[in-house]
Amino acid sequence: MGLISFLKEKFSKKQTEDIDTYSEGMSKSRQNFSTKLNSLSKKYKKVNQEYFEELEEILIESDVGVKLTLKIIEDVLLESKEKHITDADEINEILIDHMFKGYMDKGESNTDVVFQENGPTVLLVVGVNGVGKTTTIAKLAKRYKDQGKSILLVAADTFRAGACEQLQIWADRLNVGIVTGPYNSDPSSVAYEGMAKAKNENIDLVIVDVAGRLQNKQYLMDELSKMKRVISKVIPDAPHETFLIIDATTGQNGVVQAKAFAEVTNLTGVVITKMDGTSKGGIILAIRDELGVPVRFIGLGEKMEDLKEFDLESYIYGLCVEK
């Protein structure tokens, strides 16, 4: 049975709140993706070379990337030849299987933040400018506060005008602690202060917001390594988790970003934001393919509850199945 049939059956039995959020949040992405696939199969019925070119176009327009796209198309071509399949609908199912096979082949991974048994768990949140870092941090803070964890936010983005204020507003709204530093001060010293406070007060989860940086700016990346060192001086082994926030509209530069951040930090996951737009977020497949880093959370809307643990099946369902 193809993946889609399987998922249809699975989710028709078990309609959860989460799958609704996925379905709702990804409706615009779906319009572009599965509607195109469907109209393609109506147009062709039997597949030929042209059909595969059109499939290639759909994948590339989903930001899956050329390299991975060519690989997927080749696999589909191979399987369809082996099994003598020429029906367009069936080919589409095979395509979707192969799109996500690579992701699944890399194994199961945690999505939820992994908490330390003793002492604070430190989560470093990195990413380029404007991907929604601060908002994501607020959503994560809310999530774990609701689970009864004590939270401390550390506003180590002392560079962007208004960044500390933005996090401060969230801290006030969520009623969680926050450590900030003056505008343009050394972010590492803010991080240090945050760690010391977290240790003294035995906070469960410390989330560190660092300035958005373009990954090709060496001095900013150096600053990030320094911050990592400072953090681990106060709390050994920290940061325990480092999330890279990626905007769903990001193109192939997303892979470059992931590589660059993986070099200076121990990247433990990706959070994809703004999935409620028209983008398909294919970049997560490319990143998984190149670096093996799993997606941990997905932002499906502007509401606080719209940040969900990433579930591949729900993602595929949201992308492909019209309710």
Add this chain to the structure above:
Amino acid sequence: MAFENLSEKISRIFKKLRGQARLSESNMDEMLKEIRIALLEADVNYKVVKEFINNIKEKAIGEEVLTKLNPSQMITKIVHEELESLLGGGENEIQYQPNRPTIILLVGLQGSGKTTTAGKLAYLMSRKLNKKVLLAAGDVYRPAAIDQLKQIAKSIGVPVFEKGTNISPVQIAIEAKKEAFDNHYDVLIIDTAGRIAIDEELMNELNEIKNEISPDEILLVVDAMSGQDAVNVANAFNDLLSLTGVIMTKLDGDARGGAALSIRHMTGVPIKFSGVGEKVSDLDVFHADRMADRILGMGDVMTLVEKVQEEIDEKEAKKAANKMLSGKFDLNDMLEQMRQVKKLGSLGGLMKLIPGMPKITPEQLAIAEKEMVNFEIIINSMTPDERHDPSLFNYSRKIRVANGCGKQVSDVNRVLKKYESSKEMMKKMEQYKKSGKLPPGMGGLGGMGF
């Protein structure tokens, strides 16, 4: 910088061709395939790539000047022309109203850089064009967006019109327009809330703003890192608002910015500015031909020249140049020269503008920048006499200087060595100048030694 990887790729493909005498169907196919992949990896829209490749193919086959140019040169020329026509055309200057404020509305997706760009535009217009500029804070949704705009505005000395967050963005726009008219501002720049393009409520709000205040310019701010969907987003904005221009941001990153090319091509809306750094002065007027040069790895010489002219104190530079050429170049001059270079912004940004220097890694740049700082510290620890006449240096003087600034004697030696080689290079420059040729690899910044 944008397109770096793309230009590297294309030049690699060209290298493959270099050994071949003429353009055959087969070697061209391979190259077109590579160009296609390179463009797709640069996030150029699939359809645009298809068209681009077809155009190149047609032009290359139709081309008959095979005798004068080698295949590589010919393809370079064709790809360059095609890229330029893809990027350029259209009115890309802001039309200022002579008798009333020019109203500029900035729109765009969340996180594309609208607020930062609003500040940069305000700086450009007030500082370089001497306009009286008013910024209006219309993003009432994102927490602290108004604070962000106020901080930027304060740093550049431009007033901000704001009414907090308990007011509709439409109302803000109307009141800001009145303020701009009443107080005879030349330009009003309105920052708006980011949106996801298909959020109807917000899109309607933008439309309402447009209808209420009839802006002269509606500029879409686009992140250079955008993927394939950028075209859909731009279309959505354009269909609703009839955009007058696009501003590409974050071009100082290493994203190749292909999506921006696609937008230009698919919507027909001209690209007017590009954001090239974190400083408020880092906004350039967009030049299609230069961008095409950059794509092909030819360097962006004109931008460099303009930048140099703008930032370098011409008198100082002339004085230094004369001294260099007359052989009276001392350590003070070298220090001054380094300070001038520093004024231009980060070395990284600068280096990428110079043709023939694509192979510098960020690490190397970081080292060079650090070295400049060290040199300054060391020279500052020398006596005026020593700076004026470095030949005075003996071992004990070197030790004194090293101790004075907490460095090693070897560091002092490096400064002196750099000085000697700069001086040497100046002499060569002079000879070349007399012979009418420049030594290879030395553009306008020869002798900086970095």
